[in-house]
Amino acid sequence: MQQFAGNSCSRQEMDELMQYVREAENDQLLHSALQQQWSSLQPEEPLYPVNWEGMYDTIVASPATENKVGLSPSPIPLIRRRWWAVAAILLVAAGGIWVWTKTPQQKTPPVIAAAKDIQPGSSGAVLTLADGSKVVLDSAANGNIATQANASITKRDGVISYGGKAPGVAANAPVGQPLMNTLTTPRGRQYKLVLxxxxxxxxxxxxxxxxPVSFTGKERNVSVTGEVYFEVAAKSNAPFVVTTPQQQVTVLGTSFNMxxxxxxxxxxxxxxQGSVLVKIRNSQLKQSSYILEPGxxxxxxAGGMLQVRDVHAxxxxxxxxxxxxxxxxxxxxxxxxxxxxxxIEVSYAGAVPQREFGGKLERNLPLSAVLKxxxxxxxxxxxxxxxxxxxP
Known part of the structure; x- marks a missing residue:
């Protein structure tokens, strides 16, 4: 138990400990050992408030932690939930909410560096209009923020949306070429958009x-960089097509992340949810497209082969x-x-530490809490x- 709390036991020792925890006849001894170890692990002050029962559910139920510390994926009888909750608390005390694997032993004392507090990201973005002008949404007030042709762009509680029935085509633009807008989030910002x-x-x-400020053709085409999650409005006569530098995805109505x-x-x-056709761009290989199913x-x-796997979406x-x-x-x-x-910018002073992590981490924590x-x-x-x- 002491080796576990100090994050120094081997994988075999960890498996043995977790097997011991699972056996009901060990409850009394486990109770005594956990109380003694928990007393020795009390921190000077908590990093942040923790919901222990919720943490228990996360550690036991999350697919991200299965088979990493010997936790059984099978249901655990309710009568034993209390001891599993205590074991979960010890896990948190020993390693934050991280569940580690493949952690090599360190031969030299670690260098502990004080973290300077950097706040987490927040809601914010920049909207670039068809004429190149920019609207900083972080500071824009609620209400109408711009007009494109006859389309009204509205900001309301951190979301922008488009209204009006205009075709959105400039008077001097080539026939069929729509007005284009671009929404961009810098580092430290995220945003929600209703197309x-x-x-x-x-x-x-x-x-x-x-x-485009209005979808008028046979397809609804958008281009993406970075990461975007879509919930696509169903329109059977106009597929929704998302293009990135590497892939192209065609859907009718679905939820997916790129x-x-x-x-x-x-x-x-x-x-x-739904169904999408994924294609690798600029690829001549046979396995360059696939129709995905949920999960x-x-x-x-681009130019390579598509690989498909089942995941916890x-x-x-x-x-x-x-x-x-x-x-x-x-x-x-x-x-x-x-x-x-x-x-922030990250660099490595020497070899990259060989660690693997699994678990849940709130995005509203300051950087100092994450580093601890x-x-x-x-x-x-x-x-x-x-x-x-x-x-190093």
Missing amino acids: PDGTTAWLNAASSIEY NAYTNESIARTTLL QQATGN EQFIAWTKGYFLFDHASVPDVMRQLERWYD MLETSKVHCKVEGRHLTVL
């Missing part, structure tokens, strides 16, 4: 979407609900998300201004 057809789009940090950041190794399209994800880059839209959800995430995986949300949790998993950082250095 002219009623489709809703949520933009994650460092993302953009280009779209991740196409340029600093990620692959682009991902994850389907929650499937297509990955691949909710994990990939956790950001729309206010939290990160990691599953086998490496240190660079975690840091890229922190870069975008906290508007990383420290419990032996990932140490130094913050100078808006630059974060991961220490």
